[in-house]
Amino acid sequence: MLNQRKRLWDAPPLKSHYDAVIIGGGLHGLATAYFLATRHDIRDIAVIEKRYIGYGGAGRNTAIVRANQRTQENVPLYKEALDLWPVLTRELDFNLMFYNCGNLNLAHSEAALKAMRLQTATAQFHGVDSQLVTPAECKALIPALDISDRPSYPILGGMFHPPGGIVRHDAVVWGLAKGASRKGVRIHQGVEVTGIGVQKGKVDSVETTLGRISTPRVLNAAGAYSAALANRLMGICLPISVLTIQAMVTQPLKPLLDHVISSGGYHIYANQTLKGEIATGAHMDRWPNYTTQTSAHYIKHQAEALTDLLPCMRGVKFMRTWAGLADMTPDMAPIMTGNDPVEGYYQDCGWGYFGFKSCTVAGKYMAQYMATGSCPDILLPFDQKRFEAHRLMGETAALVSYSADN
Amino acid sequence: MKRNLLMNRLEHLPTLRIQPRQTLTIRYNGKNLRGYAGDTVASLLYGCGERIFSRSLKYRRPRGLYSLDGECSNAMMSVDGWPNTNAETTPARHGMVVTPQNVVGSLEWDPMGWMDHLAFVMPAGFYYKLFHKPARLWPLAIKGIRQAAGLGKLQPEATFDCRCDAIYPNTDVCVVGGGPAGMSAALAAAENGLRVVLLEARPHLGGFCDYRVRAEKGGMPLYQWVGALADEVRATENIRVLTHAPVVGVYPDQRITAFQRGSAADVFDLRYIEIAATSVVVATGCIERPLLFASNDRPGIMQIGCAHRLLHTYGIRPAANAVFSVAHDLGLEAAIDMHDQGVTVHCVADAREDGQDPQMLSALAQRGIPHWRGWVAQVAHGRRQLRGVTLSNLTGTFKKRIGCELLVASAGLTPLTGLVTLAGGALAFDHHTGFFLPQRLPPAVQVCGRIRGLHDPSSLSADGTLAGLRAAADCGLNLNREIARAEAAGAAAPGAVRGSKLAMAPGKGGKAFLCFDEDGTVKHVQQAMAQGFDVPELIKRFTSIGTGPGQGGMPGHNLPLVVAHSQASPDSDPQPTTIRPPLVATPIAAYAGGKHDMAKRTPMHAEQLTAGGRMERVGEWYRARRFGADPGAQDEIIGVRTNVGLLDASTLGKFRIFGPDAVKALQRVYVGDMTRTVPFRTKYAAMCNEDGCVIDDGVVIQTGENDYYITTSTGRAGQTVEWFRYHTRYDSWDYHMVNLTDAFGVINIAGPNARQVLAAVTDADISNEAFAFSTCRDLLLRGDVPVRAMRLGFVGELSYELHVPASYMAAVWQMVETAGQSLGIVHFGLEAQSTLRMEKGHVILGSESEQRTTLHDIGLGFLWCRTKPEAKTVGGAALRHTADQPGRLKLVGFKMEDPRSRAPRDGSPIVDARIRGYVCTARFSHALQEPVGMALVDDDLVRPNTRLGIYEDGCNGTLRHAMVVPMPFYDPKGLRMRM
Amino acid sequence: MALSLTCPICGLRNGYEFRFGGADKGPRPLEEGLTPAQWCAYAHLNTCVAGVQLEWWNHKDGCGTWFVARRDTRSNREVPKEDVQ
Structure with missing residues (x-):
């Protein structure tokens, strides 16, 4: 059980042919490889990772999972994603540490309350547990909350979503890598994809820094880098803006927050990890860039916002901040496509800051897509054609602030 | 007897930073402990005989004082309720209440101590491989893990009130580190006339020379030398010294953040510092590299600087006897000083085979202290307290066990390069020093001193001066000659010191801790x-x-x-x-500081409060939601419908746009045809984004030739100028915009008796003929207050919107109130307004629209002029593409099937087998005496009399039903607003 | 302070004073005859370049000017004109 000598995943040499090549050793890429190998018997797969697995968003998110999205296209997807955590923990024989503590989302305006009613009822309609709660009930859930009218934006109510919680993100990376590797998937770290070869409208190969691989199908799952990669390798332009998003943790404390809390009005979330640190964040710098720089502006803003709602947090210390990249689409819903513009080219991107909570289910259905060549029904709404067809998904009601055009 | 001895500090050392005459008492674990002004909590506790400071996170091992600069969690305690406070860096204050953390019993006897014996089931990453089988075990395990993890305890009701402050200095040169190199750099830059900020993490300047009496520079003991440097720094007017101010962040363009702890004499307890500098000098020096050997964490094992400073800075003999296992001359120096102050030093094991300072070696020999080259501590003995140590040679072939109370252990030094990497510099491993040395530096960042591997005082001084001159050159001074001279001086001084290569002591058994915090x-x-x-x-x-x-x-x-x-x-x-x-x-x-809430109040804020207004934060403004206890504001609604009401609408965006190309700009951003305005007629107009989604609506009034007055919604006021400029950025058009939002207040007088009220305050002819619906007039109230009045119909009654210079608002408000008094004029707020406008089928953007709805979807397509493609209207293309597009969400009106039922809740989905839309706003209509509402629904549900199923949260699948009806619900012909 | 920008009027300022206005895609296309795909390209599609790009910025908390800057998206730094290939 506690074998300390066996590698979690192997590091075999790169071959010259694979049945499938997956670009990106992040959560989506590894999950897709895992499901291809376990559910579709396609095991001759290369996962090509430029740095090391889990380097990007996989290791930088704050690990919150939930299924209380706004639209009926998204809720079933995230519900299934939630259901997959215990399944994968068992299958992978790796504790993903799904801490099912529930999420409390706070409302500070009539408009936010209305938005929560829509989300709550939509969740209930899909059989997902979610409830509206009063300020007093918010306080009962999180005793540290200030529900008086002292905060700049007093708490008017909340939405409590018991099935959500947090998952240990690194464990998911390593568990999926272990599971995929045991099934024969080859994980190649430190290798970069430099080209995709197309013959007669079909993908036939992938160029890498270690040479050419012939393959009939390739998945671009490079996370925040996937749009730039799609542009460079395939000449595709995507409706994506890559933004820096910051997060931070405090020094470890004895249990203080029993649930994940978040507030759209304050642009913050906070949750206490099993180790006792309070992880918090949410701000995005509104200009596209590939740096993972943190900023003084933001940590100060975060402290102000956090202590307005949770005054006792004044006495805690931040010990680490970091940043990751989020690839945002105009409607805050992802893009999952296949055989477009050429047969054998698949793309899974635009997850913004939802990439972690969705990774298992996206992997599951992208694997089905790649194995069968036809789009699973549940993924149909996520085609990128929706943008030129003037059919934004509706996952956000408000105008997005990072677009140049709002 | 023992305690008394310990209470006696070495009072006459010249390097003391405590004041032996000034005692203070803190409360620790139910005991009163005495210390001295200048003590940290840690030195006070140690001085009083405390040896175990905490229990470790995972194994619950006892931990003691290890360093004095807060590099690990060993000395983290709760101080006056602040959890995880590092006793090493916290000055002791009289009356402080200090308690240890993460301990179940006492620090000496922790019943959780058996965890240490379970270490074999806690290998690296053990939590990924345990507790998940069987699955039902995991929720129980979570509880246990949460309780066991974490260190400090936080009371949910604590508020941690303290005096907070923030400063944002601009400076030419920012020097980080107040040791000899940093001070030399600061002086060199300041001598060239530049402004310098010098930041030091400790409460005093001097760095690692502050407590050293043996080594000398120019015949002066080091503590005297740095003391003189510090005096010079403090006497230099253009150097601002900020002590007890550790740097926490470094950002591009030489921006530095730090926080400072104030003393009782300061005006703050915590201060946030954000510095904009032209050049940065990093002179942060070194900390010690922990020596890795079995049980290297036992209380009684400490680093060289810790032992040395306890002795010389705080006047505390750390123990009666000691063994040293070191790899740097600083260790030899400490051993000599320790011996001279009465500590028996059994021996000094030195991991280096050669390279020691001969003077130190002879001083050791003179004192009869054995010095063993190529030897190192291998195992520490004792559980709660160190009892002895086994030393061995580097290959582990020879061993010797020695009993001792104190083991001074250190593998060498490690430079504090965090600032360099945060600033964007790169490090590379250097085989000579064994350090990660700054290799590539970002522009305008200089490094100097021990961080570069230097050690000799003359080298540090020369290096600091050079860095200070280079920083001055970064600021634009031409100092080529001075820099060349300083470079030569630096080259003549001793270079970087060869560092110890030792990674870990020989032997494989036991626990050699790399990280105390995480075990x-x-x-x-x-x-x-x-x-x-x-x-x-x-x-x-x-x-x-x-x-x-x-x-x-x-x-x-x-x-x-x-x-x-x-x-x-x-x-x-x-x-x-x-x-x-x-x-x-x-x-x-420290980051949050005091609360500075940047909210806006209208000129009528106080008057509305007096009138019973329930103010609510709407965006950046405070606005009145209602003026009574009734959440539905029925009295206000009835007042407006049957009599007259008064609304403060000052938050509306208000702009003047003028110039020869003003109309072109209007044509670009508004979807209507803005060439067809009539002077002083109000034109209702909408702006879309490129998606055709309505982002703003308001009125446009031509007030002169090429001169327009426009209003926008409250939320868009801040972006409107930017929006106009953005969408005309390629055009070089000649027009100007002035944001008048805060310059004018707005009073809306609405209701069938509105004319009577207005007539009472103006002599102008405001009859329906002279001042008709949809027109605008500039009036004088009471003969001398200029207002711009418009007849609009948002709430569906006769109404006047008065745009009043902000400074006159109070007077006009009072005038109108007085004039309406005999009629029984009511105040109304946002809630009443929302219901009133809804009865009219008027939308509020964001309430009846969302990001994916277009102008067409909410029934405002008539505002779009399709025949002006040359204007390249923002959103024009999308409006063309979606004009007749099927399968979109559309706005409809509805009534409940059962008119006696309550209105459905806003936001409730409309469903059949799937979700088909949602309720935007629904309210009980006073005018119709039944609930009415607006909903966005799939376009196959828009025909009147279509039955809608409403799924409210908590309904458990029991739908409520409504019927689609035409809008508006109230006064469909619009006669009342034209009265 | 992850970003500093040079406003043509106010000089080098903290990046948080500015608003990003998108990569420079040239003047607005003609409305007549614009296909949905062309519209989408102008309104939404990006190259997401990892490198230097020309882009619009507005000095929102300053003078209000819109201007074009050259910025390297990999470093968040402005790139002087002469350094652009």
Whole structure:
């Protein structure tokens, strides 16, 4: 059980042919490889990772999972994603540490309350547990909350979503890598994809820094880098803006927050990890860039916002901040496509800051897509054609602030 | 007897930073303990005989004082309720209440201490491999883990009120580090007339020379030398010294953040500092690299600087007898000083075979202290307290066990390079010093002193001066000659010191801790590597080494060395781990500071409060939602419908746009045809974004030739000028915009009796003929207050919107109130307004629209002029594409099937087998005496009399039903607003 | 302070004073005859370049000017004109 000598995943040499090549050793890429190998018997797969697995968003998110999205296209997807955590923990024989503590989302305006009613009822309609709660009930859930009218934006109510919680993100990376590797998937770290070869409208190969691989199908799952990669390798332009998003943790404390809390009005979330640190964040710098720089502006803003709602947090210390990249689409819903513009080219991107909570289910259905060549029904709404067809998904009601055009 | 001895500090040392005449008392664990002004909590406790400071996170091992600069969690305690406070860096204050953390019994006898014996089931990453089988075990395990994890305890009701402050100095040169190099740099820059800010983390200047009496510079003991330097720095007017101010962040363009702790004499307890500098000098020096050997964490084992400073800075003899296991001359110097102050030094094991300072060696010999070259501590003995140590030679072939109370252990030094990497510099491993040295520096960042491996005082001084001159050159001064001279001086001084290569002591048994915070050992690293984690960054994540309260402070240097040492290919250089801000854990209160809420109030804020207004934050404004207890505001609604009401609409965006090309700009951003305005007629107009989604609506009034007055919604006021400019940015059009939002207040007088009220305050002819619906007039109230009045119909009654210069608002408000008094004029707020406008079928953007709805979808397509493509209207293309597009959400009106039922809740979905839309706004209509509402629904549900199923939250599947009806619900012909 | 920008009127300022206005895609296309795909390209599609790009910025908390800057998206730094290939 506690074998300390066996590698979690192997590091075999790169071959010259694979049945499938997956670009990106992040959560989506590894999950897709895992499901291809376990559910579709396609095991001759290369996962090509430029740095090391889990380097990007996989290791930088704050690990919150939930299924209380706004639209009926998204809720079933995230519900299934939630259901997959215990399944994968068992299958992978790796504790993903799904801490099912529930999420409390706070409302500070009539408009936010209305938005929560829509989300709550939509969740209930899909059989997902979610409830509206009063300020007093918010306080009962999180005793540290200030529900008086002292905060700049007093708490008017909340939405409590018991099935959500947090998952240990690194464990998911390593568990999926272990599971995929045991099934024969080859994980190649430190290798970069430099080209995709197309013959007669079909993908036939992938160029890498270690040479050419012939393959009939390739998945671009490079996370925040996937749009730039799609542009460079395939000449595709995507409706994506890559933004820096910051997060931070405090020094470890004895249990203080029993649930994940978040507030759209304050642009913050906070949750206490099993180790006792309070992880918090949410701000995005509104200009596209590939740096993972943190900023003084933001940590100060975060402290102000956090202590307005949770005054006792004044006495805690931040010990680490970091940043990751989020690839945002105009409607805050992802893009999952296949055989477009050429047969054998698949793309899974635009997850913004939802990439972690969705990774298992996206992997599951992208694997089905790649194995069968036809789009699973549940993924149909996520085609990128929706943008030129003037059919934004509706996952956000408000105008997005990072677009140049709002 | 023993305690008394310890209470007696060495009072007459010249290097003391305590004041032996000024005593203070703190409360610790139910005891009153005495110390001196200048003590830290840690030195006070140690001086009073406390040896165990905490219990470790995982294994609950006793931990003692190890360093004095807060690099690990050993000395973290609760101080006056502030959890995780590092006793090493917290000045003791009289009356402080200090309690240890993470302990169940007492520090000496922790019943959880048996955890240490379970270490074998807690290998690297054990939590990923335990507790999940069977699945039902996991929820129980979570409870246990949560209770066991975490250190400090926070009371949910605590508020941590303290005096907070923030400063944002601009400076030419910012020097980080108040040691000899930093002070020399500051002086060199200041002598050239530049403004300098000098930041020092400790409460006093002097760095690692502050407590040293033996080594000399120019015949002066080092403490005197740095004392004189500090006096000179403090006497230099253009150097601003900020002590007890650790740097926490470094950002591009030489921006530095720090936080400072104030004393009782300061005006603050915590101060946030954000510095904009032209050049930065990093002179942060070194900390010690922990020595890795079995049980290297036992209380009684401490670093050289810790022991040395306890003795010389705080006047405390750390123990009666000691063994040293060191690898740097600083260790030899400390051993000599310790001996001279009455501590028996059994021997000094030195991991270096050669390279020692001969003077130090002869001083050791004179005192009869054995010095063993190539020897090192291998195992520490004792459980709660150190009892002895087994030393061995570097290959582990010879061993010797010696009993002792204190083991001074250190593997050498490690430079504090965090600032350099945060600033964007790169580090590379240097085989001579054994340091990760700054290799590539970003522009306008200089490094100097010990961080470069230098050690000799003359080298530090010369290096500091050079860095100060280079920083001055970064600021634009031409100092080529001075710099050349300083370079020559630096070259003549001794160079970087050869560092100890020792990664870890020989031997494999026991626990050699790399990271005290996380109880991470060398074995854990080896386990992680065996499982395929091969880069330090991943090992960090898998073992959690370096992720605790002290972050990389302790393991940051050792981890890469151990990894490189354990790797198959011995030729690969160690790779540094990532450093992340804040460089020092920083209280959130320091960042948050005092609360500065930037909210706006209209000129009528106080008057509305007096009138019983329930103010609510709407965006950046405070606005009145209602004026009574009734959440539905029925009285206000009835007042407006049957009599007259008064609304403060000052938050509306208001702009003047004028110039020869003003109309072109209007044509671009408004979807209507703006060439067809009639002077002083109000034109209702909408703006869309490129998606055709309505983002703003308001009125446009031509007030003169090429001169327009426009209003926008409250939320868009801040972006409107930017929006106009953005969408005309390629056009070089000649027009100007003035934002008048805050210059004018707005009073809306609405209701059938509105004319009577207005007539009472103006002599102008405001009859329906003279001042008709949809027109605008500039009026004088009471003969001399100029207002711009418009007849609009948002709430569906006769109404006047008065735009009043903000300074006249109070007077006009009172005038109108008085004039309406005899009629019984009511105040109304947002709630009443929302219901009133809804009865009219008027939309509020964001309430009846969302990001994906277009102008067509909410029934405002008539506002779009399709025949002006040359204007390249923003949103025009999308409006063309979606004009007749099927399958969209459309806005409809509805009534409940049962008119006696309550209105459905806003936001409730409309469903059949799937979700088909949702209720935007629904209210009980006073006018119709039944609930009415507006909903966005799929376009196959828009025909009147279509039955809608409403799924409210908590309905358990029981739908409520409504019927689609035409809008508006009230006064469909619009006669009342034209009265 | 992850970004500093040079406003043509106010000089080098903290990046948080500015608003990003998108990569420079040239003047607005003609409305007549614009296909949905062309519209989408102008309104939404990006190259997401990892490198230097020309882009619009507005000095929102300053003078209000819109201007074009050259910025390297990999470093968040402005790139002087002469350094652009």
